[in-house]
Amino acid sequence: MTAVLKQDVSRPHLKRLEDEAIYIMREVVAEFKNPAMLYSIGKDSSVMLHLALKAFYPARPPFPLVHVDTTWKFKEMIAFRDRTAAKYGLDLIVHTNEAGRADHINPFDHGSYYTHVMKTEALKEALSKYKFDAVFGGARRDEEKSRAKERIFSFRDENHVWAPKNQRPELWNIYNTRIKDGESIRVFPLSNWTEQDIWQYIMQENIEIVPLYYAARRPVVARGGMLIMADDDRLTLKDGEAFEEKMVRFRTLGCYPLTAAIESEADTLEAIVAEVLSANTSERAGRLIDQDDAASMEKKKREGYF
Amino acid sequence: MAADTQMMVNAEQNPAHAQKTLLRLLTCGSVDDGKSTLIGRLLYDSRLVPEDQLASLARDSKVYGTTGEDMDFALLVDGLEAEREQGITIDVAYRFFATKRRKFIIADTPGHVQYTRNMVTGASTAELAILMVDARKGLLEQTRRHAFIVSLLGIRHVVVAINKMDLVGYAQAVFEEICEAFTAFSEALGFESVQFIPLSARHGDHVTKPSDAMAWYEGPCLLPYLEEVDAGRRGEACGFRMPVQWVNRPNLDFRGFSGTVAAGAVTKGEKVCVLPSRQNAVVRDIVVANSDLSGALSLEQAASGDAVTLVLDREIDISRGDVFCCEGGDQPVVADQFAAEVIWMGEAPLYAGRPYLLKMNARTVNVTITAIKHKVDVETFNKLSAKSVAMNEIAVCNLATSEPVVFDPYEKNRETGAFILIDRLTNATVGAGMIRFALHRAGNIGFEKLKIDKAAHSEIKGQKPVVLWFTGLSGSGKSTVANLVEQKLYALGRHTYILDGDNVRHGLNRDLGFTDADRVENIRRIGEVAKLMVDAGLITLVSFISPFRSERQQARSLVQEGEFIEIFVDTPLAVCQQRDVKGLYKKALAGEIQNFTGISSPYEPPQNPEVHLQTVGQTPEETADRVIAHLRERGVF
The missing domain is CATH 3.40.50.300 (P-loop containing nucleotide triphosphate hydrolases)
Incomplete structure (x- = not known):
């Protein structure tokens, strides 16, 4: 008997991506003792959380959300985070590098050292403290070149270090989840999603996202070719700078002094999707930390950054 | 013609076109055949390289480029520091682009023999392969090896991209000679479709647009072909399969079995059987969450690829790694001994008698390679007798698991016929396997013949x-x-x-x-x-x-x-x-x-x-x- 074996090639791409992510999440919950989800509050985290709520339905996702709070996140992000955790009855672990906070490590004075201390080190601290053996991250392979090479189940040694030249072969959808004590796996269920897919899925599923993604009039200052929004009074103006109110939105959300706004009129999901589809710069162009040198993300990732 | 491409990209800006199909493909072939360059060119010609990435490409081309004053498109995809330094691809990189009709996920895989295992990683999830051939060099060992692995991994649709045509004066005779050689060599590989395309990735001939220099070629250009090709697999139909991934039991009122349908379909009210225990039940409900997460969506049917949760009409003992199939009709095999093709990826060679862990269909069991039947010479496809299998070699082996596993022959169904082998001490993934058939105790295996020695027993x-x-x-x-x-x-x-x-x-x-x-x-x-x-x-x-x-x-x-x-x-x-x-x-x-x-x-x-x-x-x-x-x-x- 002859028939078409796999209908996969004719299934809508968002359905295939959703099914893949759900499969990955279930695999983690079934095979690890102490998983967690790194929740960065951005659109990718919103999609990842939505998928987790679907994957385990009617059960709640059987793991906590972990937010590494650099203390420099947009206020709207923090409010959204707390509202979301409460809405779905999820455990939320918020971790800040207290030593860094005490030393007043900040993005204005400390540049990439700030990222290292308040993000990378803080994350490693949290992972070590709670002894998570698997951690979900919302990173996508289309974001950046070294991410394009990373496995979906990405092994980290006991120092949270990634060895890009010695990754485990990853075959079919059969993920090797075996680790020794102290080692861990970072799991990226959105590996095969693109920015377009994320937005189309948000629209299809009507997923709630931080309002900063929608265009609105906001106070911004032009600095180094980027528009930086004043989220609190810690942003001080340099000589010759002035705040302006502009119709802006954010394509990506991080720490407010490190995330640039774009001028946009897109104040609905439809308008955002149309804008993303016609965009001629990549999403991470708005991330100041990625532009140090060609391989900067690979370096950060090897050190333990997500 | 570039304008056409632009129109195509613009046309998809209407969000109403959100739903496309998805084609997963890999590019492979020998080192320096220009795989990364081709992908870079595809992205560039499709206007899919954002401006900031173009700027950094221009910058990187000066530092690392191998193309003189031209843009080196390979740098768009070679992401690791070591790759940029050495000008080669080490690990599989995934690239994404979409046209009006399709979203594409390209696995760009390395050519060097020592990175074959990374190529296998890319091939295992692909539905189509672009096999690159350097027009000047013709078919090399690596080309044959990759064609063989592509076939072994069950990919049935191949594009043979004969690249660097500009360096052979766009000669039709060179193209045809390679086509003939490949056709003769690949006869045994069982591809359903093979499309030959002569191109120059560096200059863009036949990537997205026709080539004046090769007016003699009447076939399709690469991108339009990829948009059209039906990469579905034809063959013996496989009945319903769903390995249980996770038992969903949030409270006493709900007990469901979560998993992804691996073949066929199941309908509400249908009788199903659970293997290996062979218990029967009726599917009372097929549950997924609805989009706004406010409640359950009850499906009439779940088909291959769907991630669902099944609820049964009775309480039976089911755990992770059990496999649902239809009651009666086409069922998977339950056996603890089987023959399989194994692609070895471990640093230490594979020896018969060594114990490993085997993972397939949501179950991990102890396994021993009881016999290496033969290795395969990928040049000649000859069978070679062997006592061990080194990294990147392929062998047909007999395996014995510590408890029965449920599977289908890989040829029948990729999802339920594949396994990985894991080293018990290092936890490294050391092998990829594709099951051929079950071995029955009475026939193929006798204990006294096995090379299981004291070391194996004690290990x-x-x-x-x-x-x-x-x-x-x-x-x-x-x-x-x-x-x-x-x-x-x-x-x-x-x-x-x-x-x-x-x-x-x-x-x-x-x-x-x-x-x-x-x-x-x-x-x-x-x-x-x-x-x-x-x-x-x-x-x-x-x-x-x-x-x-x-x-x-x-x-x-x-x-x-x-x-x-x-x-x-x-x-x-x-x-x-x-x-x-x-x-x-x-x-x-x-x-x-x-x-x-x-x-x-x-x-x-x-x-x-x-x-x-x-x-x-x-x-x-x-x-x-x-x-x-x-x-x-x-x-x-």
């Missing part, structure tokens, strides 16, 4: 096999201590067996009496049995009076140095007589038993026993602990 048990030889007078407490030691070992998860004087004399040695000659033969047999058990990897406890030094020495000599641990259970004769648990001393003293050790037959105490236990003043528990401590010291476990 699978995670222990060093040894003989614990308890010697001492009757009533000295040998059996008591030996039994306690065995219980402790058992509690530690060790594999043990006790040969006890009394037990053995009831069976194996029931023809023997208590003369000196019979005592010698008694011990000789016990020594031989103990040796077999050590070969089987067991910690073997022998509890025998064994009064003569020479026989104990003989038993010692049967096993390897360090495997014989003599334990002298030293209890004074007077104490033994006093205990006289079995009343034997009384009978011996009364003359009712002849040749009784210690009374009417000699006992030769060990001179240098590995362990010397004095039972007087110590509890059996304490003496047993001493034995366990000794075993730990010796590194038995």
Whole structure:
């Protein structure tokens, strides 16, 4: 008997991506003792959380959300985070590098050292403290070149270090989840999603996202070719700078002094999707930390950054 | 024609076109054939490279580029520092782009032979392969190897991209010669479609637009072809399969089985069977969450690829790794021995007899490669006999799992026919396997032929096999201590067996009496049995009076140095007589038993026993602990 074996090639791409992510999440919950989800509050985290709520339905996702709070996140992000955790009855672990906070490590004075201390080190601290053996991250392979090479189940040694030249072969959808004590796996269920897919899925599923993604009039200052929004009074103006109110939105959300706004009129999901589809710069162009040198993300990732 | 491409990209800006199909493909071929360049060109010509990435490409081309003043498109995809430095692709990189009709996920895989395992990673999830050939070089070993692996991994649609046509003067004859050579060579590989396209990735000929220089070519350009091709697989239909990934039990009112349908479809109300237990049930509901997460969406049907949760009409015992299939009709195989193609990826070679872990269909079990049937020469497809399989080599092997697994032949269904092999010590993924067929005990496999030796037996048990030889007078407490030691070992998860004087004399040695000659033969047999058990990897406890030094020495000599641990259970004769648990001393003293050790037959105490236990003043528990401590010291476990 002859028939078409796999209908996969004719299934809508968002359905295939959703099914893949759900499969990955279930695999983690079934095979690890102490998983967690790194929740960065951005659109990718919103999609990842939505998928987790679907994957385990009617059960709640059987793991906590972990937010590494650099203390420099947009206020709207923090409010959204707390509202979301409460809405779905999820455990939320918020971790800040207290030593860094005490030393007043900040993005204005400390540049990439700030990222290292308040993000990378803080994350490693949290992972070590709670002894998570698997951690979900919302990173996508289309974001950046070294991410394009990373496995979906990405092994980290006991120092949270990634060895890009010695990754485990990853075959079919059969993920090797075996680790020794102290080692861990970072799991990226959105590996095969693109920015377009994320937005189309948000629209299809009507997923709630931080309002900063929608265009609105906001106070911004032009600095180094980027528009930086004043989220609190810690942003001080340099000589010759002035705040302006502009119709802006954010394509990506991080720490407010490190995330640039774009001028946009897109104040609905439809308008955002149309804008993303016609965009001629990549999403991470708005991330100041990625532009140090060609391989900067690979370096950060090897050190333990997500 | 570039304008057409632009229009195509613009047309998809309407969000109403959100739903497209998805094609997963890989690019492979020999090193320097221009795979990365082709992908870079596809992205560039499709106007899919964002401006900031173009700017950094121009910058990087000056630093790392291999194309002089031109943009080096390979730098768009070679992401790792080492790759940029060496100008080669090491690891599979995933690239994404979409046109009006399709979203594409490209796995860009390395050409170098030492990175073949990364190429296999890319191939395992692809539905189509672009095989790059350098027009100047024709088919190389790496081309053949990759074509073979592509076929082995079940990819049935291939594009042979004959690249660098600009460097052979766009000659039709060169193109045709390569087509002929590939057609002849690939006949045995069972591809359903092969499309040859002559192109120049560097200059863009036949990537997205036709080429004036190759007007003789009438076939499709690469991108339009990829948009159109039907990469579905045809073959024997596979019935419903769904491995249980996770049991969903949030409260007492709900019990569901979550998984992704791996083949076929299941309908609400249908009777299903669970393997390997072969229990039946009716699917009461197929549950997913609705989009706003406010409640359940009950599906009428779930088909291949759908991640769902099944609810049954009755309570049956089902756990992760069980496989749902339809009741009656086409069912998967349940077996613990099967033949498979194995692509070896481990740094250390594969040897028959070594134990590994096997993961497939949400279950991980112990497995041993029982035989390497043959290796495959990827140049000639000849079968080569082999004792081991090195990294990047492919072999057909027989495997035996510690418990039955549920599967389909890979050719029938990729999802349920594939497995990975994991090293038990390092946890590295060391092999990829594709099951051919089950082996039935009666036919293909005989234990005496297997190359499972003592090392293999002991490795699978995670222990060093040894003989614990308890010697001492009757009533000295040998059996008591030996039994306690065995219980402790058992509690530690060790594999043990006790040969006890009394037990053995009831069976194996029931023809023997208590003369000196019979005592010698008694011990000789016990020594031989103990040796077999050590070969089987067991910690073997022998509890025998064994009064003569020479026989104990003989038993010692049967096993390897360090495997014989003599334990002298030293209890004074007077104490033994006093205990006289079995009343034997009384009978011996009364003359009712002849040749009784210690009374009417000699006992030769060990001179240098590995362990010397004095039972007087110590509890059996304490003496047993001493034995366990000794075993730990010796590194038995």
